[in-house]
Structure formats: C-alpha cells, structure tokens
Amino acid sequence: MDPMEVFKIEIAGEEYGAKKYREIIMDILQDLGLIRSIGQLYVYVDIKKPVFAVYGLLRTGIPPLLVRDVADVAQASGGFQLKVNDEEHMADLLKALWAKYGRESVEQPSRDIVVVATDASPSDLAVTDLEAEFRQDLTDALVRVAPEGFRNRRNEMTENSFFFISAEDTLNPQLISEIKEKIRSMQNA
Amino acid sequence: MLEPVMFTGGVYKHDLVMELVEDLGGYILQKNVTQSEVILLMLIPTEDMAAMKALISDLRGELVRAPLAGTEVAVVTPTLAIHHLPHTACDIAEYLRRNGAKSNMIGLARGAGREIAQINEYESMLINEHDAAVFIFGNFIECIRKKENLYRNISVPVVVTGGPAIPPKDLPYAFEYVPAVGRISHRAKKATEIGNLDNIIGAVGRALDRTRAEISKDPLTTSPPRVMDAVREQVPDVEYSFSPLPIALNLNGVRVKLPYDKYRDAVRAVRFDEGVSLGEIATIRPSRMKDYILVRIMPMSETGFIF
Numbered sequence: 382m383d384p385m386e387v388f389k390i391e392i393a394g395e396e397y398g399a400k401k402y403r404e405i406i407m408d409i410l411q412d413l414g415l416i417r418s419i420g421q422l423y424v425y426v427d428i429k430k431p432v433f434a435v436y437g438l439l440r441t442g443i444p445p446l447l448v449r450d451v452a453d454v455a456q457a458s459g460g461f462q463l464k465v466n467d468e469e470h471m472a473d474l475l476k477a478l479w480a481k482y483g484r485e486s487v488e489q490p491s492r493d494i495v496v497v498a499t500d501a502s503p504s505d506l507a508v509t510d511l512e513a514e515f516r517q518d519l520t521d522a523l524v525r526v527a528p529e530g531f532r533n534r535r536n537e538m539t540e541n542s543f544f545f546i547s548a549e550d551t552l553n554p555q556l557i558s559e560i561k562e563k564i565r566s567m568q569n570a
Numbered sequence: 571m572l573e574p575v576m577f578t579g580g581v582y583k584h585d586l587v588m589e590l591v592e593d594l595g596g597y598i599l600q601k602n603v604t605q606s607e608v609i610l611l612m613l614i615p616t617e618d619m620a621a622m623k624a625l626i627s628d629l630r631g632e633l634v635r636a637p638l639a640g641t642e643v644a645v646v647t648p649t650l651a652i653h654h655l656p657h658t659a660c661d662i663a664e665y666l667r668r669n670g671a672k673s674n675m676i677g678l679a680r681g682a683g684r685e686i687a688q689i690n691e692y693e694s695m696l697i698n699e700h701d702a703a704v705f706i707f708g709n710f711i712e713c714i715r716k717k718e719n720l721y722r723n724i725s726v727p728v729v730v731t732g733g734p735a736i737p738p739k740d741l742p743y744a745f746e747y748v749p750a751v752g753r754i755s756h757r758a759k760k761a762t763e764i765g766n767l768d769n770i771i772g773a774v775g776r777a778l779d780r781t782r783a784e785i786s787k788d789p790l791t792t793s794p795p796r797v798m799d800a801v802r803e804q805v806p807d808v809e810y811s812f813s814p815l816p817i818a819l820n821l822n823g824v825r826v827k828l829p830y831d832k833y834r835d836a837v838r839a840v841r842f843d844e845g846v847s848l849g850e851i852a853t854i855r856p857s858r859m860k861d862y863i864l865v866r867i868m869p870m871s872e873t874g875f876i877f
Contacts, residue, residue: 397734398709401752408755428712431684528708528753529653530683549683 387421389567395428402426402526409525413518418443423567425560432548432556433527436564441541443511446470448477449504452495460486460498468493473509481506519543572596572613572795574639574670575622579631584608590625594618597795599640600672600815611639611670613795636670637775640795640819643671644700648681648707648717653753658706661758662731662751665767666704666774672818674700674859681720684713689720696858701821702727702745702777704770709733709752718743727777731770745780746773781821788869791851792842792877794819797865800848801826804840805833823852823866830856830863837863844877 390406392399402424410416421438448454451470452463465471478487478497486498497503520536523545527534531547535557538544546552546560577587581603587610591598596614614622626633645663647654659675666673676697680688697703705721705728707714714732718741721728727745733752741747748769750762758764798817801824802808808816813827826837838849848854848865851873857864870876 392710395710395712395734397752398711401709401733401754405753405755412755428684428710431713525652528710528713529649529651530686532683549685 385416385419385422387423389422389570390424390426391563391567392424392426392428395426398426398428406526409522413522415515415518415522418515418519423564425563425567430548430550430556431528431531432546432560433531434544434546434560434564435523435526436544436561436568437542439541439543441512443515445507446473446509446511447504448474448506448508451508454502454504456502457496460496460500461502463495463497463503465493465495470508477506477508478503571616573616573619574599574611574613574636575619576634576636576639576670577608577610577612577626577631578634579608579626579629581606581608583629584610584631586625586629587622587631590622594621597799599795599798599819602814611636613640638666638771638778639670640821641671641701641778642699642818642820642825643673643774644676644697644703645673646676646678646697646703646705646721648678648687648720650677651682653708654706657754657757658731658751661767662704662706662770665771669771671774672815678720681717684710684716687717687720689723692858694723698725699820699825699858699864700726701781702729702774704729704731704774705744706751707732711736715740727780729770729773729777745777748773778821785821785869788871789876790822790867790869791873791875792867794821794824794867796842797840797848797852797867798824800840800842801837801865805836807833807836823864825857825859826863826865827860828863829861831861834863837865842877846877 390399390403406424418440419437420440423436425434448463451467451474452465455462465474478495482497482499488496490496516538523536527547531549533552534547535552536545546557588598591612591614594615596612598610598612600611602609623633643666645659647659663673663675678689678693703724703726707717707730711734714736722743729746729748730741730744731748731751733750735749736747738747748766750766758767798819801817808826808828811827816827818825834854838847838854840848852865852867855864
C-alpha cells in the first residue's frame with residue numbers, strides 16, 4: 382500500500398510506462414526519505430509533446446531544529462555545557478553558535494562536548510531549518526524522476542504544495558496553464 | 571572446433587591449467603588474478619574437454635561454458651546520466667562479462683530526449699568496431715520507436731532493450747527486442763529480473779551466431795586467437811600495456827592496445843610459421859578507441875588461402 386493518501390499517474394497510451402514510473406518515483410522518494418512528507422501526488426505525462434509534470438501537496442509543519450533537540454544543555458562554570466547526542470548536526474550546531482556568540486566564546490574540549498561562555502541558556506537557538514533542507518531534497522528528487530533529456534524545467538513551490546514541469550521544448554505560459562488544468566481535472570476526478 | 575570456457579579457482583597450481591591449454595593447442599584469452607582467486611577465459615578443443623575437466627576437478631576449481639568468450643559487446647546508453655546508471659547499464663555489462671564477453675560501456679554525447687536524440691559518426695564507428703551492441707532504452711513505447719534513428723546506421727547486430735512489449739515488426743532495424751528491462755532504479759535481484767538479463771544474453775548469443783554463420787560462408791584466412799598468440803609472442807611490449815586485456819578479441823580480428831603510430835609496423839611484421847606476415851593477411855588501421863591498433867583479418871576470398 383502507498384504511504385501517500387493519493388498517488389495518481391496519467392500517461393496517455395503508455396500503461397506500462399505509468400506502472401513503471403510509479404515504481405521509480407516510489408524508489409527515489411524512499412531513497413531520499415521524502416515519502417512521509419508528501420500527502421498527495423499527481424503525475425501527468427504527455428510523451429507526444431513531450432512534457433512531464435508533477436503536482437504534490439505537502440504535509441508541512443516541520444519545526445526548525447533547536448539546540449535542545451540535538452544536545453543536553455547543562456549549566457557549567459562560566460557558561461553552558463552542551464553534550465551533543467546527534468552528531469549528524471554537529472557542523473550546523475557549531476555554525477549557529479559561532480554566529481550567535483562569536484568563535485572566542487565557543488569551545489569544544491572533546492568530540493561531543495561544546496562549552497559556550499554565556500549567561501543565557503542557548504537551548505532555544507535554532508540549529509538548522511529542516512524545511513529548507515526538505516525543499517532542496519525534493520527538488521533533487523524531482524530532477525531525478527523526470528525523464529532524461531527534459532532539460533527545460535520549472536519548479537513552483539508554495540507553503541504546502543509544489544508544481545514541477547519539465548519538457549524538451551521551451552516552456553511557454555500557455556503550455557503550463559494547460560498542464561495545470563489537466564492536473565486540476567485529475568484532482569477533481 | 572574450439573569451445574569457449576571459463577575456469578575459476580585458486581592461484582595455487584593454476585599454471586598447470588595454463589600448461590595443459592597450450593599442450594592441447596587451445597588459447598588463453600584472458601587471465602584475471604584477484605587476490606587468491608584466478609579467472610581464466612580459454613578456448614579448448616572440444617575433443618580434449620575431458621582432460622581439462624579431470625585436471626580442474628583435481629584442483630577443486632570450477633569450469634563453466636562461456637558462450638560469449640572472444641567477443642566484444644558494446645553496451646550503449648543514450649547518456650551516462652543517473653537515468654541509466656548505475657543499475658540497468660551496469661547490470662547488463664556485468665552479466666555480459668560473466669558470460670565471457672568483453673563489454674564496453676558507451677554513453678552517447680547527445681542521446682538524451684525524444685525529439686533531440688542524436689548519434690554522431692565517431693560514435694557509430696566506435697560501436698561498429700564491436701561484434702554486437704546492446705542499446706538500453708526506457709519505459710515509453712513512443713520513445714523506443716522514435717530512438718530507432720540512433721542505431722539505424724549501425725552495421726553490427728543491435729539488441730534493443732526497453733520496458734514495454736513491442737512487436738518485432740515495429741523495430742525493423744533491431745536484431746531482437748528484449749522487453750521488461752527499461753528504466754529501473756534498483757539493482758536486478760529478483761528471479762524475474764535475472765531472467766531478463768538471461769534473455770539479453772540469449773539475444774546477444776543469437777546475434778553473434780548469425781555473424782559467425784556469415785563469416786563461415788567466406789572463412790577468415792586465420793583465426794583471431796592465433797593472431798592474438800602471434801602478436802603476444804612477437805610484440806612483447808604488449809604485455810606492458812596498462813589495459814586489463816592488452817589484446818581484445820573480435821570475431822573478425824583483434825584490437826591491440828598499443829599506440830598506433832609507434833607499433834603499427836611491428837604488428838604488421840608479425841610472422842606466422844606458414845611464412846606469411848600479418849600485414850599480408852589483415853588490414854591494420856587505427857582504432858576509434860583511444861590510439862589503439864585495429865587488426866581485421868581478411869577472408870579467404872581476398873587472400874586466396876587459409877591456415
């Protein structure tokens with residue numbers, strides 16, 4: 382069963398292609414760990430034009446990653462000591478601390494310990510914006526999914542949806558609105 | 571009749587196998603040593619196969635038939651982009667290799683797309699130096715039909731692979747079409763996927779058999795393995811070539827992986843026991859692959875004799 386609520390794919394005259402593209406999209410989204418963040422997905426392909434379009438609704442609301450999410454914060458002599466539990470975010474954490482307190486106030490005595498010379502607790506400082514990372518990964522996935530040779534691309538992202546279109550020929554406003562109309566009719570079907 | 575086989579076994583005493591091949595009048599096409607294991611691709615006279623089997627069972631090695639040994643197959647993808655690599659193209663190339671063929675992967679410079687796909691003269695000539703070619707296409711019937719112009723001018727047999735089932739009459743320029751391959755974003759693991767790879771090997775085997783049958787109507791003056799042996803003996807520098815297979819065999823000649831300008835005269839002067847030189851029975855010209863030497867043996871109708 383698909384983990385998505387809706388996953389529709391329409392390729393006129395190419396049943397096999399539609400079936401295979403469903404598998405490819407699932408494989409790629411799973412590889413990049415994006416599948417849980419997409420609620421609905423509509424894929425429209427017209428191989429005679431040729432054009433490839435994807436419209437998706439996102440399950441948004443990924444909160445930014447805070448210092449207290451990645452490290453245990455404790456008061457120590459001359460500041461606060463952070464014990465980092467998730468080393469994956471070490472680089473982002475140091476960058477955020479340097480930006481806020483300056484390099485001279487941040488010390489790393491051992492691999493997973495960071496000491497910050499400050500009076501106020503840094504636990505509410507944002508380490509990284511996961512939403513932005515997700516959007517980057519999503520764009521990467523869409524470029525991978527699109528058939529090769531479809532070099533003219535356009536990607537429109539809003540707060541809770543994305544629309545990706547790629548074609549061999551130049552993309553003109555008329556074509557884009559035509560494809561959007563097709564996808565809207567898929568949504569209403 | 572020489573039978574192509576592959577020996578896999580330990581390095582210890584594998585020289586006994588090599589000696590036996592020489593004693594039986596067979597040829598060693600390729601030797602690969604990987605740490606403690608050795609893989610030998612050889613041609614052995616059919617009537618002496620029992621002797622070889624006995625020795626190899628003593629050595630606890632493995633002997634399997636390698637139907638594609640002594641041939642070079644091009645695995646052609648429209649580009650070297652993520653859409654074809656690594657899964658489909660590498661699986662097919664590796665599977666061809668396991669069956670004894672020398673496989674070369676070729677990505678076209680401008681093969682992407684449906685309307686804009688093209689192949690240039692250099693690429694087609696490079697593919698024509700092989701014995702057969704496998705073209706890997708995607709999942710759309712329309713695109714596979716349209717991309718026929720990529721292989722229309724290829725003179726060696728072309729096996730086309732793709733996703734959907736297409737009747738053979740729709741692809742008149744393809745030697746055979748193997749469906750259910752297409753664009754896949756995972757490695758071939760399931761039995762059905764491995765079965766599809768077997769279908770490709772089968773199609774390539776039939777394509778090579780057709781070429782062999784054509785050659786047998788006007789046989790070559792001498793056999794390519796014999797030329798390989800003579801070149802290896804009389805142009806010793808070939809052993810210093812960095813290529814894993816310094817002399818690649820084709821059905822109608824060999825490719826010597828030495829610079830053309832420096833070594834063409836040495837290759838042309840290679841002599842056989844019968845008193846002829848290689849230059850008299852074969853054309854020697856620059857290969858499209860790097861600066862290698864391409865040797866094409868002339869048929870009996872041109873030289874008037876056979877040995």
